[in-house]
Amino acid sequence: MRPSVYLDYNATQPIRPAVRDAMIDVLSGPTNASSVHRLGQNARARVEQARASVAALIGAEPGEILFTSGATEANATALAGTGLGHVVVSAVEHPSVRGFRDAAVLPVDGNGLIELATLDRMLGDIGEPALVSVMLANNETGVIQPVAEAARIVHAHGGLLHSDAAQAPGRIPVDVRALDVDLMTLSAHKMAGPQGAGALYIRDGVPLTPLLRGGGQEKRRRGGTENVAALVGFGVAADLAGQGPDLAALRDNLEQRLAAAAPEITVHGALAPRLGNTSCFGSPGLLAETALIALDLAGIAVSSGAACSSGAVEPSPVLLAMGVPEARAREAIRVSLGWATTPEEVDHLVESWSIVYRRTKAA
Numbered sequence: 001m002r003p004s005v006y007l008d009y010n011a012t013q014p015i016r017p018a019v020r021d022a023m024i025d026v027l028s029g030p031t032n033a034s035s036v037h038r039l040g041q042n043a044r045a046r047v048e049q050a051r052a053s054v055a056a057l058i059g060a061e062p063g064e065i066l067f068t069s070g071a072t073e074a075n076a077t078a079l080a081g082t083g084l085g086h087v088v089v090s091a092v093e094h095p096s097v098r099g100f101r102d103a104a105v106l107p108v109d110g111n112g113l114i115e116l117a118t119l120d121r122m123l124g125d126i127g128e129p130a131l132v133s134v135m136l137a138n139n140e141t142g143v144i145q146p147v148a149e150a151a152r153i154v155h156a157h158g159g160l161l162h163s164d165a166a167q168a169p170g171r172i173p174v175d176v177r178a179l180d181v182d183l184m185t186l187s188a189h190k191m192a193g194p195q196g197a198g199a200l201y202i203r204d205g206v207p208l209t210p211l212l213r214g215g216g217q218e219k220r221r222r223g224g225t226e227n228v229a230a231l232v233g234f235g236v237a238a239d240l241a242g243q244g245p246d247l248a249a250l251r252d253n254l255e256q257r258l259a260a261a262a263p264e265i266t267v268h269g270a271l272a273p274r275l276g277n278t279s280c281f282g283s284p285g286l287l288a289e290t291a292l293i294a295l296d297l298a299g300i301a302v303s304s305g306a307a308c309s310s311g312a313v314e315p316s317p318v319l320l321a322m323g324v325p326e327a328r329a330r331e332a333i334r335v336s337l338g339w340a341t342t343p344e345e346v347d348h349l350v351e352s353w354s355i356v357y358r359r360t361k362a363a
């Protein structure tokens with residue numbers, strides 16, 4: 001069941017109709033892309049077509065794309081697979097990166113941006129090549145990291161740079177050569193494809209030990225029968241990524257109207273480069289949980305912090321890492337727009353939120 005107004009695209013995107021149709025077509029027959037018979041060859045061709053689409057989306061070669069079950073697996077493969085003994089991750093990474101064993105943590109400033117001078121100093125102190133993981137765009141605030149600059153520093157120290165770009169394609173241009181990353185994570189359901197499919201870009205020549213061993217699929221880099229329908233859907237989603245309304249205009253309009261109604265609101269990461277679809281804001285005295293429930297009753301789906309951690313009512317570690325006081329972090333809600341968002345939906349959000357906020361202030 002979908003609420004009438006879905007504004008939680010960073011948690012997952014509604015699948016595009018063309019993606020669904022392509023997947024249903026695949027699901028109507030048996031498909032094992034490793035089978036030698038004609039059905040298998042057909043499945044293989046469709047998987048390779050999807051690989052070419054995903055590669056084209058980020059300026060890579062198809063042979064540099066390793067398909068996975070999603071961004072979580074791609075992140076785990078990247079972090080564990082390079083063989084480098086030192087791992088540094090930014091303080092605002094998704095939990096699938098942030099929790100990596102013994103990783104040193106690279107701080108961010110009050111705008112949510114990594115501190116490049118600190119990165120340089122940390123790598124100098126480590127004194128050996130390290131794997132550094134810096135996300136391209138944050139899932140909670142939308143803040144876009146200076147990944148190309150980070151890559152320059154990491155390479156000067158002889159290390160490798162991994163970037164979790166799950167939230168970026170279709171929202172900003174993503175080019176692995178311009179960013180000069182060695183490894184990059186993608187997720188199909190963050191670009192209107194299906195859940196359970198993702199990819200790891202592995203720059204040609206970067207050695208990587210598989211996380212999952214098995215039947216030799218994915219050129220022996222990942223065991224397990226390919227999820228053909230999901231990968232085909234991923235390919236179609238990659239072809240269509242970015243198609244839709246001008247989200248930055250809608251988001252800016254939203255923030256202007258919220259600020260006009262309540263000048264005291266804080267938009268987190270507002271001074272940094274941000275994804276045009278994302279707004280993470282809080283208003284004094286209105287707890288995120290209260291706002292979420294009230295908006296849900298009004299038929300509007302938004303999020304507090306990351307969806308993955310919103311089961312627990314903990315303040316967002318991303319906001320805390322930015323120096324946001326705990327009380328303010330507990331008020332932050334995330335609105336994320338996408339390909340099917342309309343101006344009327346934004347109107348409905350502003351009106352409903354204003355009612356909830358006025359009620360809180362009057363209480």
Ligand SMILES: Cc1ncc(COP(=O)(O)O)c(C=O)c1O
Pocket residue numbers: 010011069070071072073094096135137138139164165166167186187188189196197198308
């Ligand atoms: C930045 C980021 N990385 C990784 C993930 C995990 O993605 P997946 O659901 O494909 O495993 C998410 C999902 O919330 C995300 O936003």
